[in-house]
Amino acid sequence: MLSSLEVRRQVLEAAREIYNSGMVIGTWGNVSARATDLKGFVITPSGMDYESLNPEDMVIVGYDKQVIEGRYRPSSESPLHLAIYLARPDVGAIVHVHSPFATAFAVAGVPIPVILEETAQVIGHEIPVVPYALTGSRKLAEYAVKTLGETGRAALLSHHGLIGVGASVAQALRVCYVTEQTAQIGIYARMLGPLKGLAEDQVKLLHEGFKKYGQKKQ
């Protein structure tokens, strides 16, 4: 079990990583993870430069929406994170980015098909589009939970960006990286001809195989 201090460190590290890798600009995007020793989750604070923050500056939000600990306001997307944690006991961490290629699909309102083996392995489904609702709103949280369903790993937020979920921060990050790569290659491949997704049985085979191969049982 991870202590809340360790979770704070992981959340901050991931926030710095999404910034340094160009998946967000400025203070957009956010990261959260369940604090297993508390009744809530650790999330990045709202509108703060990730480089200047310390693990202690992360905010802990309870499952009853109240801030448990933190001197700053939590990310404005906290309602979205909270709704996913309440709906999905299997989700231990959430990463939200505005990466350009995935967001291009989100703007076009087009789901990202499973065109790569790693998309099948890590995500295992096409990445659907959540209907538009204002950022930070409860409607957006509701739509996102519905679109992710019981097992979804990633979803595109219309005119906005991408959310990736996983059992750990590392998994949620990997979901975002693989989604962005799939979107980038999808757009390039589309210039050469129509996009062909992998067959459903192949996707299933790859996804199941990957779970057994390198990951902890979830």
Ligand SMILES: [Zn+2]
């Ligand atoms: Zn956003």
